[in-house]
Amino acid sequence: xxxxxxxxxxxxxxxxxxxxxxxxxxxxxxxxxxxxxxxxxxxxxxxxxxxxxxxxxxxxxxxxxxxxxxxxxxxxxxxxxxxxxxxxxxxxxxxxxxxxxxxxxxxxxxxxxxxxxxxxxxxxxxxxxxxxxxxxxxxxxxxxxxxxxxxxxxxxxxxxxxxxxxxxxxxxxxxxxxxxxxxxxxxxxxxxxxxxxxxxxxxxxxxxxxxxxxxxxxxxxxxxxxxxxxxxxxxxxxxxxxxxxx
Amino acid sequence: xxxxxxxxxxxxxxxxxxxxxxxxxxxxxxxxxxxxxxxxxxxxxxxxxxxxxxxxxxxxxxxxxxxxxxxxxxxxxxxxxxxxxxxxxxxxxxxxxxxxxxxxxxxxxxxxxxxxxxxxxxxxxxxxxxxxxxxxxxxxxxxxxxxxxxxxxxxxxxxxxxxxxxxxxxxxxxxxxxxxxxxxxxxxxxxxxxxxxxxxxxxxxxxxxxxxxxxxxxxxxxxxxxxxxxxxxxxxxxxxxxxxxxxxxxxxxxxxxxxxxxxxxxxxxxxxxxxxxxxxxxxxx
Amino acid sequence: xxxxxxxxxxxxxxxxxxxxxxxxxxxxxxxxxxxxxxxxxxxxxxxxxxxxxxxxxxxxxxxxxxxxxxxxxxxxxxxxxxxxxxxxxxxxxxxxxxxxxxxxxxxxxxxxxxxxxxxxxxxxxxxxxxxxxxxxxxxxxxxxxxxxxxxxxxxxxxxxxxxxxxxxxxxxxxxxxxxxxxxxxxxxxxxxxxxxxxxxxxxxxxxxxxxxxxxxxxxxxxxxxxxxxxxxxxxxxxxxxxxxxxxxxxxxxxxxxxxxxxxxxxxxxxxxxxxxxxxxxxxxxxxxxxxxxxxxxxxxxxxxxxxxxxxxxxxxxxxxxxxxxxxxxx
Numbered sequence: 001x002x003x004x005x006x007x008x009x010x011x012x013x014x015x016x017x018x019x020x021x022x023x024x025x026x027x028x029x030x031x032x033x034x035x036x037x038x039x040x041x042x043x044x045x046x047x048x049x050x051x052x053x054x055x056x057x058x059x060x061x062x063x064x065x066x067x068x069x070x071x072x073x074x075x076x077x078x079x080x081x082x083x084x085x086x087x088x089x090x091x092x093x094x095x096x097x098x099x100x101x102x103x104x105x106x107x108x109x110x111x112x113x114x115x116x117x118x119x120x121x122x123x124x125x126x127x128x129x130x131x132x133x134x135x136x137x138x139x140x141x142x143x144x145x146x147x148x149x150x151x152x153x154x155x156x157x158x159x160x161x162x163x164x165x166x167x168x169x170x171x172x173x174x175x176x177x178x179x180x181x182x183x184x185x186x187x188x189x190x191x192x193x194x195x196x197x198x199x200x201x202x203x204x205x206x207x208x209x210x211x212x213x214x215x216x217x218x219x220x221x222x223x224x225x226x227x228x229x230x231x232x233x234x235x236x237x238x239x240x241x242x243x244x245x246x
Numbered sequence: 247x248x249x250x251x252x253x254x255x256x257x258x259x260x261x262x263x264x265x266x267x268x269x270x271x272x273x274x275x276x277x278x279x280x281x282x283x284x285x286x287x288x289x290x291x292x293x294x295x296x297x298x299x300x301x302x303x304x305x306x307x308x309x310x311x312x313x314x315x316x317x318x319x320x321x322x323x324x325x326x327x328x329x330x331x332x333x334x335x336x337x338x339x340x341x342x343x344x345x346x347x348x349x350x351x352x353x354x355x356x357x358x359x360x361x362x363x364x365x366x367x368x369x370x371x372x373x374x375x376x377x378x379x380x381x382x383x384x385x386x387x388x389x390x391x392x393x394x395x396x397x398x399x400x401x402x403x404x405x406x407x408x409x410x411x412x413x414x415x416x417x418x419x420x421x422x423x424x425x426x427x428x429x430x431x432x433x434x435x436x437x438x439x440x441x442x443x444x445x446x447x448x449x450x451x452x453x454x455x456x457x458x459x460x461x462x463x464x465x466x467x468x469x470x471x472x473x474x475x476x477x478x479x480x481x482x483x484x485x486x487x488x489x490x491x492x493x494x495x496x497x498x499x500x501x502x503x504x505x506x507x508x509x510x511x512x513x514x515x516x517x518x519x520x521x522x523x524x525x526x527x528x529x530x531x
Numbered sequence: 532x533x534x535x536x537x538x539x540x541x542x543x544x545x546x547x548x549x550x551x552x553x554x555x556x557x558x559x560x561x562x563x564x565x566x567x568x569x570x571x572x573x574x575x576x577x578x579x580x581x582x583x584x585x586x587x588x589x590x591x592x593x594x595x596x597x598x599x600x601x602x603x604x605x606x607x608x609x610x611x612x613x614x615x616x617x618x619x620x621x622x623x624x625x626x627x628x629x630x631x632x633x634x635x636x637x638x639x640x641x642x643x644x645x646x647x648x649x650x651x652x653x654x655x656x657x658x659x660x661x662x663x664x665x666x667x668x669x670x671x672x673x674x675x676x677x678x679x680x681x682x683x684x685x686x687x688x689x690x691x692x693x694x695x696x697x698x699x700x701x702x703x704x705x706x707x708x709x710x711x712x713x714x715x716x717x718x719x720x721x722x723x724x725x726x727x728x729x730x731x732x733x734x735x736x737x738x739x740x741x742x743x744x745x746x747x748x749x750x751x752x753x754x755x756x757x758x759x760x761x762x763x764x765x766x767x768x769x770x771x772x773x774x775x776x777x778x779x780x781x782x783x784x785x786x787x788x789x790x791x792x793x794x795x796x797x798x799x800x801x802x803x804x805x806x807x808x809x810x811x812x813x814x815x816x817x818x819x820x821x822x823x824x825x826x827x828x829x830x831x832x833x834x835x836x837x838x839x840x841x842x843x844x845x846x847x848x849x850x851x852x853x854x855x856x857x858x859x860x861x
Contacts, residue, residue, distance in 0.1 A: 053741065075740035085741050093734035095799065096727075104731040107724045108743035113538070116724075156742055281653040332844035338652045340847040342599050343794050346787075347839030354829035354836065362828050462829070466783065470664070473657045511668045514661035521654050522646040 003067065006031045006160055006192050007052070007083075012061035014044075014051050021047040023216045025061070029160065029194050034186070036207030036224070037196040040237060043213040045196040046088055049164050053085050054078040065160070079108060084158035086149040088165040092137045099124065099133040101148055105155030119155055126188065127151045127181055143174040147181070154185060163195040167202040179206055200237075204228070212236065248382075253499050255382050261495020262392035266450040267468050268475035268487045269395075269402060270443030276482030277419040277439040280334065283345040284325065285472060286465025287352035288318055288444040292451025294356060297365055297460045307370040308390075311452045318448025321352075322440035330440065331433065349465070357462035365460040372456050387456035394453060398446055403484050405442075415439060419482070467510065471498075474517035479527050486529030539719045548858075549802070556805070560707050564700040571816075573699045577771070579812040580706045581764060585785075586792040586804025587713045588760025593790055594798035595726060596753045597733030598648075599656040602663030603789045606758040608670065608781035609636040610765025615682040615775050616675075618694060625695040629766045636762035637755045639666075644751040660783070667781040681776025684769065695770045702771055709767060713760060717801055729753050730799065761789075795838060797851025806850050811835065 007029040014022040021044045029035045037045050050056045052063055054075035063071045065081055073081075084105075093101050102120040103113075110116055124130045127147045132140060137148050146166060153161060163182075167175045179202070186193060197203040203210070203224075210227045212220040214236035220227050227233055271285045292314035300307035325348055333344035367373050375386035406412040417425040418435040425432050458464070475494050479486025494513060501512035520527060542550050559566075563576055585603065592598050613632030617623040647658050671679045690697035695705065720726045732739035732746050740746050769775050788811070796807025819831030846852050 055737070055740075074745075075737075076743050076745045079741055079743035087737065087741075091735045091738035091741075093731050093738060095734050096730055100727065100730075104727050104739070104744075105742045107727055111724045112534075113722055113724070114534070116727075152738075152742065281657070329840055329844055336843065336847045337597075339593075339597060339599055339794075339798065340843040342653060342656055343791075343839055344843035347836045347843060349836070350787075350832050351836030351840065354831075354833035357829035358827055358833055470657075470661065474661075477654070477657075511665045514665040514668075517661045518646075518658055518665075521650055521658055525650065525654070 004030050006066060007194070008062075008064045009048075009052065010062040010064075012048070012051055012063065013059045014047055014056060015059045020216050022051065022058075025213075025218050027211055027218065027221070029192060032186075032190065032192055034182075034193045034195070034206055034208045036203040036210045037194065037213065038198065038200065038203055038210060039196075039213035041198055042215075043198075043236075044216040045198075045213055046164055047216075048213070049085065049162055049196060052078075053083055053162060079156055079158075082157070082159035083162060084153035084156045084160070085162040086146070086153050086164055086166060088168070090142075090145050090149060092145055092148055094136070094138045096137075097134050098129060098137050098140070098148055101137060102151050102155045105152040108156040120151075123151045123154050126154075126185060142169055143178070146170070146178065150178075150181070150185075154189065157189075158191070160192045160194060163193065165197055166195060167197060167199060175202055182206065251382050253503055254496065255384065257496035257499030258492055259385070259388040259392050259495070260499060261492035262395040263388065263450065263454060263491075264468075264471050264475050264494050264498075265488045265491020266391065266395035266398065266453075267447055268472040268479070268491055269399060269450075269484070270445075270447040271469075271472050272476045272479065272482060272484060272487040273402065273406075273446075274439050274443040275476065276484075277415055278334065278422075278436050279419075280330065280341055281345065281473075282440075282443070283342075283469060284348040284352055284465075285443070285447060286467075286469030287349050287356075288321055288465075289447045289451035289454065289468055290356065290460075290462065290465040291321060291352065292318055292448035293455040293458075293460045293464065294360065294451075295448070296452040296455035297367060300367055300370055307367055307452070307456060308372065311449050314448040314452035315445040316448075318451075319441040319445040321448075322442070322444025323437050325444075326437040326440040331436070349469075353462050353465060360462065362462060367455055367460070370456060385457060387453065391450070391453040391456070394449065398449065399484065399488050402442070402446065406484065411438075470510075470517070471513055474513050474520070477517055477527055478520045480529040481527065483527065483529040486527055490528060535719075538722055539715050542718070544722070557711075564703050570699060573703060575813060575816045577699070577702055577706055578816060579808050580703075580710045581767065581771075582788065582792055582812055583804050583808035584706065584710045584713055584764050584767075585761060585789040586796065586807055587710070587717050588757050588764070589789045590717065590793045590798065590801075590804050591720065591729075591760065592750075592753045592757040594793050594800070594803060595721065595733065596729045596750060597799075598750060598754070599652075599790065600659045600754070600757065601656050601783075601786050601790060602659035603757070603761050604781045604783065604785040605663040605666045606636040606640065606761035607765035607768065607785060608666065608777065609639065609758075610762030611769045611775045611780040612670070612676055612682070612765075613762070614766040614769040615684055618684050618769075619682055624693045625766070625770060629763060632762040632766050633759040636758040636765075640755045640758035641751065644754045645747070648747050648750045648754070660786070663781070663786055664783065667777045667783075670777040670781060677776070679776060679778075681774060681779070683774045686773055696773070706767060706771075709763060713763070714801075716760075721801055725749070725752065733799070791835060791839060793849075795842060795849055797849035797854075800849075800851040803849060803851050806854075810838075810850060 005028050009025060009027045012022055012025045025048060039045050051058045054073050057072045062069060065083060070078055070081060099120050102123055103116040106116040106119040124133055127150060129147055132144065137145055167178060185191065195203060207224055210224050211218055212227055212233045219232045219236060220230045267289055271282060274282050295314040295317055296307040296310040299305055299310035329344055329348060333341050372387035372390055376383045377386055406415060414430045415435050417430055418432045422432045471494060475490045476487055478493060479490030494516060497512050497516055564573060567573060589603050592600050610632035613635055614628040617628040617631060643662055647655060650658055670676050687694060687696045690701060728744045728749050732744055732749060736746050765780055768780055792807035792811055793803050795810055797803035814834065815831045822830045842849055
């Protein structure tokens with residue numbers, strides 16, 4: 001009954017006052033895969049994310065999740081459908097403790113405070129933040145704050161987790177740690193991951209499939225090692241002259 | 247016909263006064279995105295300056311206008327330096343309450359000093375004079391207020407769009423951080439915006455005192471009218487404030503004629519409808 | 532059911548010292564009429580409880596929700612007028628008029644909430660101000676509500692539980708009961724799903740929406756609950772003052788005082804409204820009254836203004852923020 005396709009985007013277009021940020025983007029994310037989305041700064045990755053999860057209304061095209069048309073749904077309904085996301089610029093609730101931040105996520109699925117607390121504690125354990133449960137999040141380092149966002153998204157019990165530039169601003173050690181965490185939660189929670197990044201290294205190691213965007217268009221798709229050899233991708237990243245000179 | 251002309255003329259003149267009051271509010275909002283609840287109190291201080299100078303010195307209230315402007319400028323800059331610059335760093339709620347506190351403080355400081363009595367200007371070249379033009383009679387002080395209003399609008403608009411100072415102000419409003427990198431002292435620019443904003447409304451108050459009751463609590467009504475004006479014109483838009491002021495003046499004049507008890511209700515409703523239906527106002531970006 | 536009772540009465544998640552303070556406060560409030568003879572001091576206590584009660588309700592939208600509502604007095608007015616008019620015209624028992632006031636306040640709030648919550652921050656605050664002032668003008672204008680003359684309800688010679696009229700001591704326990712009811716409601720609320728969702732959207736609306744929270748819907752619900760809580764206090768005001776007019780129950784000053792109480796005490800803390808009212812009301816009733824007696828008007832509000840400016844500039848979390856910082860260090 002449920003197909004292999006979890007998320008389907010068909011010919012999505014997003015314009016801002018005549019400025020095209022996403023032009024005719026189509027893609028599919030399969031169940032339980034790790035899909036990466038890369039592209040240079042300003043390629044339209046975050047815009048695409050925002051169109052999928054309901055922060056922007058697409059100008060055209062269709063977004064469906066588990067076969068249901070969710071185009072233009074408000075963000076909270078998309079979240080309840082089972083798509084959770086993290087933000088490129090951290091959006092932590094600064095007046096709530098770490099545990100409360102995650103409880104808010106858990107309240108997406110329950111009204112019972114006791115259940116929400118248990119769920120939060122479990123997830124804090126999972127992302128290795130249990131000791132910081134009662135701390136105010138803004139007192140923690142960036143890497144921990146990113147984990148809080150991840151944990152909070154996880155608490156909504158999503159099927160698809162969309163991570164916007166999760167590794168940005170982390171050092172290599174922290175990046176390695178977050179990759180391990182991601183693999184662990186993916187296995188334990190039966191998740192599908194869809195991530196964007198403009199730093200190649202992180203996404204090349206973690207993704208099973210990759211989509212490359214440049215100037216608002218999708219220019220390539222495939223396994224990371226294939227994509228890395230693609231002339232159009234190298235061109236987009238390194239400029240035309242480099243590609244011609246090869 | 248006669249009545250309609252009279253009402254429209256009255257509305258346009260009052261509209262100019264409303265626009266005059268709103269000018270500084272719009273300027274301050276445009277530069278630093280903060281709504282100044284104490285704006286009406288700056289105006290009230292201007293009214294008291296006119297009242298005091300004409301009552302206790304053998305001078306015409308018109309002479310008080312430069313003093314009102316000067317005191318307004320001083321109040322604006324001091325408020326910015328002592329209060330606003332601190333609350334700009336805090337959450338939005340603190341910003342709202344900060345200027346709200348300033349409003350209460352100024353209003354009740356004046357009440358403490360001069361008492362709650364309602365005063366009126368008793369003499370002055372313009373007080374009580376009317377000019378008759380055919381079948382329309384015009385209040386001389388409102389005419390002068392309207393004229394000065396237009397003059398100040400042109401001055402402020404010219405300053406913002408044509409002078410070096412104006413460019414620095416606009417740079418500060420567009421992106422304060424970038425402006426700092428370009429060597430603009432944004433703190434000074436903000437303080438200046440507060441000074442100019444308060445000075446213009448001080449003058450407006452000095453003129454308003456010619457034909458309106460002078461009381462410590464007069465600011466509240468006018469700040470609400472100014473909010474409605476600025477919202478209708480588009481927050482931060484100088485020409486918008488002018489056009490919107492006249493529209494609000496007409497609404498108040500016509501509404502006041504037919505349902506005088508509710509004449510201010512129309513203004514509240516105008517604000518409500520504007521922000522709900524057209525949140526960016528007529529001239530908003 | 533037992534879970535619900537536990538959520539209402541339990542202070543288990545708060546430090547031991549706070550539980551002690553709550554017990555001490557309750558004991559003092561319960562014995563107050565025996566401890567203090569002075570009628571004026573008793574009136575101050577009633578005013579303190581009333582404003583703290585209003586603060587509790589406002590804290591929901593303003594403190595937990597972060598939406599600066601400067602029009603709570605309109606809801607107080609709805610409650611007060613529902614009670615006054617029903618008692619005057621139809622001799623309705625007091626407790627039947629309370630739900631009617633709550634109903635109208637909630638209904639009106641629901642009607643204006645959707646357009647209003649398309650606005651944020653300053654625009655919202657000014658809109659609440661405008662709506663409340665428009666209602667006040669309408670009540671002054673409207674003959675059936677007594678217009679500017681107001682409504683007087685008959686004074687009953689003996690204590691009367693149908694219309695809730697009795698002496699100072701009776702009113703003291705009456706308002707204390709209402710206060711405790713709202714306090715316990717807020718104690719439940721701050722731990723509830725709605726409470727957490729409201730705090731989440733206060734802190735970050737985008738994040739809240741990404742967690743499945745209907746931001747506008749949640750704000751509307753909170754705004755309506757706040758309205759209902761305010762109306763309840765309004766009903767009390769009618770039977771306490773036995774006379775109401777728009778200047779007494781719907782003035783802008785009351786809206787400001789309510790919001791200020793919470794801001795000064797500590798927005799978003801269960802203790803904020805009590806602390807704020809304890810700081811502001813005696814100041815007003817003693818210092819303000821004393822100076823006004825000497826012909827100096829307005830010094831109370833002048834001091835309010837000063838306090839607010841200092842708090843906005845240096846301690847946006849109010850007096851409670853200071854207490855929290857001091858106790859954490861200690």
